[in-house]
Amino acid sequence: MIIGLAQHLKTDYGIDFKNESLLDEAFTHASYVNEHPKENLKFYERIEFLGDAVMQLCVSEYLFKRYDKMPEGKLSRLRAAMVCEDSFSKFAKECHFDEYIRLGKGEEKADARKRSSLLCDIFEAFIGALYLDQGKQAVVDFISKIVFPKLDMGWFDHFFDHKTELQEYLQKDGECVIEYKLLDQEGPDNERKYRMAVYANGKKLGEGIGYSKKAGEQAAAAQALKKFGKTATK
């Protein structure tokens, strides 16, 4: 049994595993199994295979229901941004899963514990274990705390085109002149930040900062959309 893991899940996420051997499987790397041939251990890959599919469905269903007008192409791109190594490895780190992985000595030395591909695998394996132990709703409850809030925190905002959305909103009842202006810039050449503002018929609607003028404009448009009570991603 992996020391502290079950307790960590209980304390921090209110998750009480019935079958802790599923957790052991989800957090054990093949290299550890190879080094302990007599212990008859399983490594995470099979359970990760299942967890990957569970995540695909849970995220798809959430996006499908939340963005009930979003076309399929955009849903697919947004799902791809959420269900990927980069996101999952960050979720794993946030949940301190890296501290509980059982690795062989060679992998430990090679710093596998910090490798984003491994962290992603472990996150999926954990989801697979949770699904097998407690069913889909338990997974939905967990990722409602860890994954979905990131949408509102702007993690995936680069997948939305706020400028187009704002334009469509403002021009839905007729013409409207939309302009973006540079307010300010700061920082050295290689990391210069641009503060942009968006105006509709001369009235300022929002401001935003980005590492390019275009990114600043997107941020300004997102702020304007919020003012109109749009979640910026509808």
Add this chain to the structure above:
Amino acid sequence: MIIGLAQHLKTDYGIDFKNESLLDEAFTHASYVNEHPKENLKFYERIEFLGDAVMQLCVSEYLFKRYDKMPEGKLSRLRAAMVCEDSFSKFAKECHFDEYIRLGKGEEKADARKRSSLLCDIFEAFIGALYLDQGKQAVVDFISKIVFPKLDMGWFDHFFDHKTELQEYLQKDGECVIEYKLLDQEGPDNERKYRMAVYANGKKLGEGIGYSKKAGEQAAAAQALKKFGKTATK
């Protein structure tokens, strides 16, 4: 409402849709919506997005549980063979889904109804609609009739290496001489069939026919595995 569809599902599969508008959405192509702008219709793409993820999970879970020793790589390859355009379009055809698709005139003329990519989409869209209407277990019940039996009917046998499996089984308790022999061949050059037999220590264990000697050997090995009570796909 699409005439006859709800009744077809009821009669042939015992599926009684509560919300038939989900069925309409699942079986309606964008080209039909464009030709009927006043009817405020939806086309299948969003619901197909969801159905795709539902199928991924249901098939993954089935394979994970049925083949409880199969390594992840093999599970993934087998899932890819099952969850693909080629398979899904055949399932759609088997269920006569092609007869109920609402298409625009141009697409109808272009024979879209027979296009395997469209049939695959419609199958996934139907799964999405069934999932939304009645939940995951209803999907599992349906694909337990339509999809999973194909595993035992050999649809995906080319993803299994029966020869290696037979060898491992026969040699698990020591050495054993395994030979494959050509028994017979027939047919013209371009579609010649080969009847092969497999022998263990001189004793014939099975026969099989294939369009190459190798395919014949695989079929012979599969028959031998069956004799030993192995499903040939452990």
